[in-house]
Amino acid sequence: MHDKIREFIFENFLFNAEGSALDNDASFLETGIIDSTGMLELVNWIQETYGFEVDDTELVPENLDSVNRLAIYIDRKTQAATRVSG
Amino acid sequence: MCGIAGITGGDLAVCQEALKSMLSMLRHRGPDDFGLYNDGRAALGHTRLSIIDLAGGRQPMSNEDGSVWITFNGEIFNYIELKDELSRKGHRFSTNSDTEVIVHLYEELGDGCVTRLNGQFAFAIWDKNRSELFIARDRLGIRPLFYSSHAGRFYFPTEIKALFAGGPLPREIDPAALDEIFTLWCSVPPRTAFKGINELPPAHWMKIRDGAVSSVKRYWDVPLGEEPLDISIEEAADGLFDILSDATRLQLRADVPVGAYLSGGLDSSITAALITKITGAGPHTFSVAFEDGAYDESGFQHEMARHLGTEHHEVRCSYSDISGVFPEVVWYAEKPVLRTAPAPLFILSRLVRETGLKVVLTGEGADEAAGGYDIFKEAKIREFWAREPESRLRPLLLKKLYPYLSAFQGQSDAYREAFFNGGLSDVSDPLFSHRPRWQTTSRLKAFFSKDLLAENTSGPEERLKSLMPRGFGGWRALARAQYIETAGLLPGYILSSQGDRVLMGNSVEGRYPFLDHRVVEYCARLPLRHKMRGLDEKHVLKRMARGMLPASILKRTKQPYLAPDSKSFFAGGKAPDYVEELLSEGSLKDYGYFDPGSVGLLVKKCRRGAASGFRDNMALVGILSTQLLHNMFIAGFEGRAARGRDAAGLRAPATAAS
Incomplete structure (x- = not known):
């Protein structure tokens, strides 16, 4: 999961396929990786890749603002979806 | 001209x-x-x-x-x-x-x-x-x-x-x-x-x-640092009307017919309305329309033309129209640009010339003088925020910014707050208003090659700061932001790449009643509250224009002039040959300004139509225009100069010597 998120960030926001020193805890906003218009792009990718809807109330930095936070959030959401469908 | x-x-x-x-x-x-x-x-x-x-x-x-x-x-x-x-x-x-x-x-x-x-x-x-x-x-x-x-x-x-x-x-x-x-x-x-x-x-x-x-x-210099006039909004609007009318009257002086641009917004509508009032007849008016509806304002343009009874002319720009003229635009602009917006204006001035006119009046300068830009609102909200950090109005105010940007509006309150509060609330910083914009833009330098990055050590922002007038740091945030726009982007982009150069590229002269220095000085001395009343931009100008314009134009939400950027080059995933060539690994390596790997990923993203944010679009246009600049002015200049000499017809000069 972490690798997949990192790959997406590298290829679409950092434009660096080789991979560079991105701390999994680094804030996307504070480091400028994602700007004021970039967040929706991230949300679209999550929805398309993991097949769940990101609710408006979940659009908060606590869920989306670093590789680790994203991984935890996506994990929680996909497990919830599995429980519902299972 | x-x-x-x-x-x-x-x-x-x-x-x-x-x-x-x-x-x-x-x-x-x-x-x-x-x-x-x-x-x-x-x-x-x-x-x-x-x-x-x-x-x-x-x-x-x-x-x-x-x-x-x-x-x-x-x-x-x-x-x-x-x-x-x-x-x-x-x-x-x-x-x-x-x-x-x-x-x-x-x-x-x-x-x-x-x-x-x-x-x-x-x-x-x-x-x-x-x-x-x-x-x-x-x-x-x-x-x-x-x-x-x-x-x-x-x-x-x-x-x-x-x-x-x-x-x-x-x-x-x-x-x-x-x-x-x-x-x-x-x-x-x-x-x-x-x-x-x-x-x-x-x-x-x-x-x-x-x-x-x-x-x-x-x-x-623009007297934005002077003590404001102590006048009411009615007096301010009346005074502005008198000076602007006189400026328009003077700028109609020409021994050839004078036309007007109509963007569909407030400023050029006022200019065209004043011409009609002074001359007693609607001028020829000219507008840019877009096939892409997200950018198109032709409904408002037609309404204004009907209102004034002008003979209206329009170019309807497609993506390929923009990419088709873009190299010529860079040839005239003589500098990299981060947006394609100059290109449709180059196509428009060609239409003016084909119509037989060589002078147009436009609305440029009103946003700077009367406080029209969203960055002014942004600065005012951030200034308020720094003063009243606990205010519950904050999310409501931030949502009023950039109403035309769906990617911005689609965010949550929490994200908007987080973005604008990213360590950027130092109101005493003289460049406070523009720091978020510049910080976002400077991220584009991630595409610079290692060699280019190594050459740049001192900050552009500090160099700009050194040009600010004495006492600048003590001005209100709105006045400082107005000054930065008037002294920086206005001559550096709006009047050059998007003004003189794309007009004169087709031998057309632009004139700007809002840039009569008496208008600029008068607006600079108006109380800030008359320019930005709450978050109502250009308030004094709207007050002045009551009765001159249809209510729909007067009351519409301000939309900045923008043109499709990366889409113009990659519509359908296929780019024009020159774009493929200049953004190829070989050309990028050869010219040496940008990192081919990073640009390759950006191009891939643009090609699949996924470049939606400001940063990606600015990066693509900035990189392509820099490559074009090198191609035309460094690598291939001699050939162009020789063709210019051949075509110029200067063989029988009218020589004066004493």
Whole structure:
């Protein structure tokens, strides 16, 4: 999961396929990786890749603002979806 | 409107051909006539677009005894009043042109002449008795003027391409300029995109002796730091109406018909309405429409044209129209641009010319003077936020920003707050208003090659800060933001890449009633609350325009002029050949400015239509325009200069010499 998120960030926001020193805890906003218009792009990718809807109330930095936070959030959401469908 | 060029320093007998080569690159600015003057110590050249005194205004022009010679680009709108005044003092005129007025005013006041001129101008005066060249540029930077010193000679032209064609000057893109443009959206004057080539900054004059600069002076500044007038909103609106009407009346002075641009917004609607009121008839109006509905404002444009009863003309731009003219636009702009917005305006000026007109009035300058930009609202909200950190109004206020940006509006309150609070709340920072924008833009430098990054060490923002006037840090945030826009982006992008250069590329002259210095000064002295009332932008202008415009135009949400960026080059995933070539790994490596791997990923994203944010689009357009600039001005310039000389028809010059 972490690798997949990192790959997406590298290829679409950092434009660096080789991979560079991105701390999994680094804030996307504070480091400028994602700007004021970039967040929706991230949300679209999550929805398309993991097949769940990101609710408006979940659009908060606590869920989306670093590789680790994203991984935890996506994990929680996909497990919830599995429980519902299972 | 015209092109000018000249050389001084050393023996100039050998410079006649060099001067002709310079002029050959300026024929688009002056297709109607051209002239040369060379007395061995100064050589002046001129290409002319005839607008005032069609028969008598040939240049270079001199005073009665031939001791003062001028080459002049622009218009002096108060030339009739100045001529009357000078005639009463005994000056004898041999033409009815505005050019001759400057000559006599210079005789009367020397360098002080510029303070009496109401207009848009760049000129050079050769004062034979003093052996001194005097060059000057208008207050707001409407007309361009560049210069360079090389091997004991001083060269000046209206466009940089003339410098490269005329002198043995090195041609090299300045890494520091790229650093500035990819942060501030423009370079910091006097720097241009090219090493060793300077622009004379707006509101400056310069004197040159023996081929070297002997003095330079700023003769005017926007009085945004002065104590505001103590007047009501009604008085402010009435006062603005009087000055703006007079500015429009003066700018209608021409011996050819004058048209108007209509964007569908407030400012150009006011300009067109004032023309109609003054002349009693609707002018020819011209608009850009877009096939992509997200950018199209033609509904409002048609409504305004109907309201005024104008004869309306329109270009409807497709993606391929924009990518098709983009190389030419960069050729005229002579600098990298981060947006394609100049391209549709280049197509529009072509339509003006095809319609048979060569002068248009537009609404430029109103946003800067009357407080129209969203960045002003942003600064006001952030200033309020810093003062009242616990206010519950904060999320509501932030949501009022950028109503036309779906990617911004689609965010949650939490994200908007987090973005604007990212350590950027130091209200005492003189550049407070623009820091978030510049920080976002400077992320584009992630695409720079390692070599280019290594060349840039000092910050563009600090260089800009060093140009701010005394006491600037103590002004209110809105006044500071207005100043930064008026002194920076207005001349550095709006009036150049998106103004003079794309108009003159098709031999069309733009005129700007909102940039009459009396209008700018009056607006600068208005209380800030009359410009931005709460978050209602350009409040005084809307108050003034009541009864002049349809309510739908007056009350519509402000939409900035934008054009499709990456989509214009990658619609359907296939780019034009020149784009593929210049963004290929080979070209990127060869020119050396950008990292091929990073650009490759960006291109991939653009190709699949996924580049939706500002940053990706600015990066793509900025990289492509830099590659084009190198391709045309560094790698392939000689061929272009030779074609320019062949096509210019300068074989039988009208030469004046004394």
